[in-house]
Amino acid sequence: MGIFWELLQQSEIQKQSDKSKSLEDRITSLENDLDNTKKLLQKTLEALENHLQKDIDGDGITGN
Numbered sequence: 001m002g003i004f005w006e007l008l009q010q011s012e013i014q015k016q017s018d019k020s021k022s023l024e025d026r027i028t029s030l031e032n033d034l035d036n037t038k039k040l041l042q043k044t045l046e047a048l049e050n051h052l053q054k055d056i057d058g059d060g061i062t063g064n
Helices: 004-052
Strands: none
Touching: none
């Protein structure tokens, strides 16, 4: 019975390890998506400020 218990425990440990790797991959992907979204938002804001010739974000600069 001991060997079966050890195999069961090892299986559960492997499942948790796989979930952790999957979660780490998902977090990395979400962080990359967030970074890309921030870059796109900044470019959009700059284009809008240039188009309107108005400081929208309050940084004192139009378009940068």
